[in-house]
Amino acid sequence: MTQQTHPYSIELEGISKRFGTVQANKNIDLQVPAGTIHGIIGENGAGKSTLMSIIYGFYEADSGAISIDGQQVSIRSSEDAIHAGIGMVHQHFMLVENFSVLENVMLGAEGGALLKQGIAAARKELKRLEQEYSLDVDVEAIVEDLPVGLQQRVEILKALYRGAKILILDEPTGVLTPQEADHLFRILKSLKEQGVTVILITHKLREILASTDNVSVMRQGEMVAHRETAQTDKEELAELMVGKKVRLKVNKDEAQPQQTVLSAKDLSFFDGQGVERLKKVSLELKAGEILGIAGVSGNGQSELLNVLSGITPMSSGEIQFAGQIISASAPKNAAQMRDLKMAHVPEDRHKMGLVTGFEAYEAAVLGYHDSDAYNGKLLMDRKAMLDECNERMAAWDVRPPNPHLKTANFSGGNQQKIVIAREVEQNPDVLLIGQPTRGVDIGAIENIHEQIVKLRDAGKAILLVSVELDEIMALSDRIIVMFDGAVVGEVTASDANERTLGLMMANAWNEGQGAQA
Amino acid sequence: ADIKPAVVYDQAGKFDKSFNEGVYNGITQFTEDTGIKIRESEPKNEAQVEQNLRRLAKRGYSPIVAVGFTMMSAVQKVAQDFPEVQFTLIDAVIDLPNVQSIVFKEHEGSFLVGALAAMASETDTVGFIGGMDIPLIRKFGCGYEQGVKFITPNATVIQNMTGSTGAAFNDPTKGSELAKSQFSKGADVVFAAAGGTGIGVYQAAKDEGKLAIGVDSNQNHIHPGTMLTSMVKRVDAAAYKVFEEANTGTWQPGLEILGLSDGGVDWALDDDNKALITAEMKAKMDDVKAKIISGEISVHDYMSDSSCNY
Amino acid sequence: MFETLILILDATLRVSTPLILAALAGLFSERSGIVDIGLEGKMLGGAFAAAAAAAVFGSAWIGLLFAIAASVSLALIHGFACITHRGDHIVSGVAINTIVAGLTVTLGLDWFDQGGQTPSLTGAARFTPITLPFADQLADVPVIGLIYSELLSGHNILVYLAFAMVPVTYWAVFKTRFGLRLRAVGENPHAVDTAGISVALVRYRAVIICGVLCGIAGAYLSTAHNAGFLKDMSAGKGYMALAALIFGKWRPIPVLLACLLFGFLDALAVRLQGVSLPGIGEVPVQAIEVLPYVLTVLLLAGFIGKAVGPKAIGKPYVKERA
């Protein structure tokens, strides 16, 4: 497997791609040495995913050439790419959720018209791959039941199963615990040793520095720099990405916690299938503090936010909030919780926080659409909505500041600003906030973090859920860790470090280790 | 000068294999005999009926024959607005000085074929399959039942209706299932008054070796050997007569009721079914027919009191 | 009593045959993500083509071929609109139903001059009942005889074909490469595309199969169950098939059961007409007629719960950020 015929696995020459008015890729050149791990970084929307999709044949470039192992190839579909030995793990997984792992892996490489023939062979091959790269996963499991970390392994298995010599990973660590990420990088290393060329896209400079051989930087559709990883550092890369110097730390003072405003006791929640997603969760939230909830996604954080905010009724337990006791027998829905001055920035702005088909000014009143501020006697007061939206867009630097633009057409960061502005400007007593900076670039993150701290300093109680450990550690005053629907640990911010939290998140923590961590 | 006649068919269209088609046959004959062309029109909904009537009247057509009871209210309106135009309405009655109404004694014809069915039946069980459950169809069913009971008082008459949408007159599949179900309950003769649905009924009878009775026009030819007879309603003759009278200037408004006595309804005996009719049956039929005409047998009309208590 | 039941079941088989074929047709289409309310039109078009060709060539088999060809052509139009041009699936289905309703009669009038009907079919132009081996000999054996010779034997070949199609469909959908891709493309076309498979090709194949099955259903109507074409003779069966498909949650066996249920209720209604019920007296015809529909609603409300279709159903596939 290791005999290399050509120094570069992939060479790109003058690749350009435009979507309507957006020039996503502009005349891009790139050379990836064979058998290396090559990092690509860049702000959101810089064009990284587009470029990878072109290599993978998902999009066709408007112009430019691609060579694999020195041979110019024409890649017009993913099929061509797979033939050329390219595999890709997409930013948004390309899995059929109600299929088993095995079916997903076999899709497109079934090995015969009847599944039966292929299944045995596939099982065997998967077993081999699993052992060789320690990629354990239950092949019979249904994908939607798997945690994202395992779903990602399925994606990698898919690529390897098709004999990929070049593996592209688009933001693979966004959803992983530090331990899972470490495991992933070990896998990538062993792939590299087997001669596989890896292209790794990530926003986390730390990962770039730790695991790549070379790194290329994109900005606004252009390739702006190439560096040998050993010759560069975080600061330089950040500056290359954004085009200006960035501060990489949040400034905040010591918290001044006051009275408890919300307390939850023994909250449990069973989902439609009868699975217990929340297991007797209790917590207290004080005014003037940020309580961080750490955990790998899918361990009950979403359910916790949904139950606290009234979106889904709890199965048992109770919440005390604003002088009311809320329980399974005396539930309150999301609108009622809002009336009690609880605001909620949901984890998923597309699925929940916004109606992407609405114009911005409409999306900016979601959940508050019944409020007197936006309603006349009979009809909604469009002018009031627009005026307020204009104001907020100015205050929060939403770009473009056009209240009539469809929400879907704002970039992720700007969509997030619309949601956060909506919730914060209601001047709530409690703010639940999930994944505030998911998919948001460095510049915007800075802004959002500042706003959250400001709110805390104004005496609000904030519950922050994030899978980004960096973010949890940077913002929280107190941290709770959730695993499998239950609270498995609590630490103060000053005691927290990545390793302890990471182990807690994987439920591999036992008290004895605590002290020296 | 020649007359300028027109006809408006009802929504089943002129090729409905029964009633409208009868009118069509009458017209074809008339045109063949006199060379006078007749303007035809096939409206597709209630509004078009009135629209077309009005347009024909405006363009000086007269007489205008409207086929079917569904035209009643439209004819009523248009006839009022065009008093100089002659209208003939078939199957419903309007009392206006320029309207002729022609109705048939379907119950008499149905009685006759009911009698024949009873004679032909070996199981003393016969069937009736109607299209939509509307008074006109019940009229057929009621007359049929009386005829059957007249011959075999303890006979069983199984009655079914096809459905409640317009499709009820166009659902041969359902017709065939209904027929099969009646056969399985012992019926061996079945009378269908159900338009296109009847096609399925007759087919089922043929497939299972039973007998069927056609309706409106003579349908004996559809499956010779299976079709016991047809209850013919001589709309063709009626239509022909209307045009002829108009042509000779003898057209009269008012009500005309056509029954057995004037050949307006009858049972059909021809080459296609003569093998099924014994001399004895024929004699009995002639006898019954004569008795109805003479009034010795009085056939109850369902329409007279909306019930079938005879 | 037992005999009546057998006869009702016998009718059930006949009545549910076109539903089964059409519902399985819909299953292929909808599993691939293409909504098909044009089952009705394809069936009607197939019925016309079958009867017309059978009348002209005197062979039911040639009729069947023409039915399939006609129905597949309609399916391809649907595919062209929905797959190639990302049109609205429902509008396309409505269009096909409308076109066929008019075109069959128009062509029928032009060709046969019998008011839009085709000539009545006889002999080899029709699919006739098949007597299974020993059916006659076994007829008098109690219970078994009746079941075998009345219920199982004596149907035409298309009835047997329809029932055979159920396991075949199950096998094709769950045990073959094509089935895997079919299911995947209805759930997540992006996944299929990135696996190097053409989404359009899989979907086209699905709608073609759908066309074939609808064609057979149509041929059954006009050349097996009946003996000729009559305008609008599909009489809403396509919609009932669609209902059965949803009822059966897009899975072959439950879909079969749903079709049989509809067929059974229909057959039952036919036999209940005019029967007096103790204590109630004679039930109005209309009350019996609505029985299948009312029962369907009740069953749906009581037992079936939510029917969740393939995830990507009805959505045009465009490459874009998911």
Next chain:
Amino acid sequence: MSQAKVPVWVNVGLIPLLNILLAFLVSGLVFLAIGEDPIEAAGYLIYGAFGYDEGIGYTLYYATNLIFTGLAVSVAFKAGLFNIGGEGQAYIGGLGVGLVCLWFDSSLPLLVIAPLAIIGGALFGAAWAYIPAYLQARRGSHIVITTIMFNFIASSLMVYLMVNWLKAEGVMSPISRTFEESAWLPYLHDLFAPFGFEIGDSPLNLAFVLALLCCVFYWGLVWHTSWGYQLRTVGTNPTAAQYAGIDNAKVTIWVMLISGGLAGLVGVNEIMGVNHNLLLNFTAGYGFAGIAVALMGRNHPIGIVLAAMLFGALYQGGAELAFEIPTITPEIVVVIQGLVILFSGALENMFKGKIEGLFLRRAAA
């Protein structure tokens, strides 16, 4: 994003026009195939629909029904529901209208009967939509199936009521007695006559105005009330609706009631405006055509009015055509309708990309 550069008239004018032209072209082929002259036919079709005031009256009369059913389908669609039961709801709505007229025609003046009948039609239509709506909202029963079933049930119910209870004495057909004139909705030609406007005799009546008012009602309700906001949220993103504290089930039920009510107003046009008695099958497929109207009208009241007029024109022009050339059967008109739905509905994108590309390239050059 690319649309910004393409002139508006291309999208709302040129492309739809091309699609309709293509539909007519293919229809022409069908005409040729059966030996008719397509040019002559097109002439009659267009003249019939728009050529004289009576024809226009008929076109608008048909459009009235289609506006009601189109709005009905559309409002449900806005909430993500596919109401295929417009036919049955219109049928039962007509029953409501008819009952009001039969009860009050000899005791009350039109000014009182008309609003009562409108309310009656809407209430009955809404009631017929209620059970499917309730089952969808509370039990998850698929609304497509239940509304199909309710169409069948409505037919049977109507036949039962008409034949056994409502039929007038002494007539063959299952129709009720004709209402007194106090229960006739005025024809527009009668309304206009005193002002010296002569518009031809047609069934076009005040229900057309009601239909236009419903468009305004729809527009205000859907886009300008907080309830409409909830409705659209439920329709486009049910999860976001839950997040916003909107009761999806309640919205589902209410929107179906409104949908059924709108469909029920077909009865006002047909029963009170035109037939003046209660009869069977007056819905004549308007409920189903409403689906195409709603979708082709892009679920916007103006679009729905335009699409309804297009279909109305086809109904009326087609009737004219079949009337003037007796060898042309009404069914071929159905074919034309189908082709129009196909080309300007389902295949609307066929030219779109290419033509937009053309304009974009020109704009870029």
